[in-house]
Amino acid sequence: MKKMTTGIAALLMGTAPALAGGIERAPQSLAALFEPGNYAELSFGGADPTVSGTDAAGFDTGDVAQGYGFVGLAYKQEVSPNVSFGVIVEQPFGADVRYPDGPPAGSGSPVLGGTAARVDxxxxxxxxxxxxxxxxxxxxxxxxxxxxxEVTLSGAGYGDISGYNVRMDPSWGTGYVIGAAYEIPDIAARISLTYNSKITHDFDTRENILPGAVTTTEVNTPRSITLEGQTGVAADTLVFGSIRWVKWSEFQVRPAEFSSLPGLSAGLVSLEDTTTYTLGVGRRFTDNWSGLAAFVYEPTGDDLVSPLAPTNGRKGVTLAAIYTMDNIKITTGINYSKLGDARPQTGGAPRAQMEDSDLWGIGVRVGYSF
Incomplete structure (x- = not known):
């Protein structure tokens, strides 16, 4: 049981990425820290979202959400029976949204044609x-x-600012993580609570409103709280779950020149706070093979959303298989998520209706204990 269940909820979700609220792509898992002894792992995979609909002028938006890959590393060193250290490298936030180009903005052109956003x-x-x-x-x-x-706003939905482009150069920011856990090893039980602080970035910013000028834009990636639990309920069987809250309302992007224009002080994007629920079950079938299944639910909010994050809630199913051989553990996960319908808006007016959006994700995690 212990071989299968260490950090099981985070392990499952980490191997099969999905679009969560805002621009979150991974749940910032600390699973490696709870592995017994010394431990190292490599994870990799990708996701293919399909987000499409019809804009207010009747044009098909096409698939505006691009596929993406990911890679992660983790290392944990146990220096005594009570003290351990770890390093985790991951890619928790990202976006790649592109509305197909159309003719110059006007009544006969796509309402959001040419709008794009890339975040790494x-x-x-x-x-x-x-x-x-x-x-x-x-x-x-x-x-x-x-x-x-980099963000480009284009199309009739943006009126006089159509064609606006902003580039934010690479920037480092720092924050902290803190939490606690309680375990009952005999029944593979654990409950943990983790708080991630916001991280503030000060980007050197170039806007095409003033070519050649460089300003500074302060952006906060959001704070979050994650509650996770798991427990054995029968021989070789356990249940697990998590609740994750993210304060996306503090993720504001206000480039200086853009925000100084009349009616645009709110900035480029406005997002709602999200809460994501996970509930699942794991089962060990043999000494080498285990399986996991989980349901993920993120409630819908206001269906008027930013064109740069054009979905609203999700329901997903994740399946994973774990193969254990000596000190090596290989986890392969696949996720299918139904993404909620949404209406991208500018100026408070809906500009498109995105319907029947979904996502497929797959990932592999290879762990080695020593």
Missing amino acids: STTVTALARYRMDNNISFHGGIRASRADA
Whole structure:
């Protein structure tokens, strides 16, 4: 049981990425920190979302969400029975949205034609964990994130600002993570609570409104709280679940020249806070093979959304198989998510209706204990 269940909820979700609220692509898992002994892992995979609909002028938007890949690394060193350290490298945030180009903005052109957004990020987290003799443990550390972005607003839906482009050069920011856990090893039970602080980036910013000028844009990637639990319920069987809250409302992007224009002080994007629920079951079939299944639910919010994040809630199913051989554990996961219908808006007016969107994701995680 212990071979299968270490950090099971985070393990499952980490191997099969999915679009969560805002621009989150991965749940910032700390699963490696709970592995027994010394441990190293490599994870990789990709996702293919399909987000399409019809704009207010009757044009087919095509698939505006591009596929993406990911890679992650983790290392955990146990320096004593009670103290361990770890390093995790991941890509938790990202976006690649492109509305197909159309003729110049006007009544006969796509309402959002040419609008695009690209966000890339990499986060490195250094962690420590102290385990007390009463099965309570505390974990925490420093998180450093590198990010960059480019956004283009185009089409009739943007009126006079159609054609606006902004580039934000790579920037590093730092934050922290802190949490606690309680375990009952005999029944593979654990409950943990983890808080991730916001991370502030100060981007050197270039807007085509003032060619050649460089300003600074402050952007906060959002804080989050994750509650995870798991417990054995029968021989070789356990249940697990998680609740994750992310404060996306503090993710504001306000380039200086853009935000100084009349009616645009709110900036480029406005997102709602999200809460994501996971519930699943795991089963060991043989000494080498185990299987997991989980249902993921993120409630819908206001269906008027940013064109740069054109979905609203999700329902997903993740399946994973784990093969264990000696000190090696290979986990392969696949996720299918139904993404909620949404209406991208500008100026408070809906500009398109996105319907029947979904996502397929697959990932592989190879772990080695030593």
